[in-house]
Amino acid sequence: MEENAIQNPNKIFEIQRILEDEDLVAVHSRIQLQHNDTELAVMHILKFLQNKIIELWDFGQPVPKDIINENGMF
Template sequence: MPTKKESAQHFLKLSAEGKSREAFKLYVGTAFKHHNVYFKGDANTLMLAIEEDAKTNPDKIFEIQRALEDDDLVAVHSRFRQNPNDTDYAVMHIFRFEGDKVVELWDFAQAAPAVMINENGMF
């Protein structure tokens, strides 16, 4: 059985590849809710939005940088671009699990500025 950290990472990879239905079927629990302010808070709405985004942006670049697991919580820090010419985004997903299923999800993104003051970058 995969760890929660492995499940969260696989969920994100499948979603980025346009396989949101598979990701949700494998990893999302029936009591799922999310906190993305741009969509209704249910699983189906988010799954369809991810699916539509994959169709609109088939050349999406999604690279997991690091992941942390603490009891029922997993945090995944990623680098993301809608297409190769797009701005880099630092993205953080926080998953809450019950058993082996995701029941709650938060996501936050920050665009990389054109001029970065911090010499360490975002990744």
């Protein structure tokens, strides 16, 4: 993540929601790496043990310009 922050110093990262279930936390975010880049919908899932992250999964997809779902991705 530090390397990505160096490569994209003007990144826009907006947390939309955070969900917690015991030792698991999910973070749903909106990300734009560069000013005119496509927005991305990203989910990070973290597993904690004694207040430390021991596992991390993430996945994302570009936000389409035309969204059929009336609620959008966020």
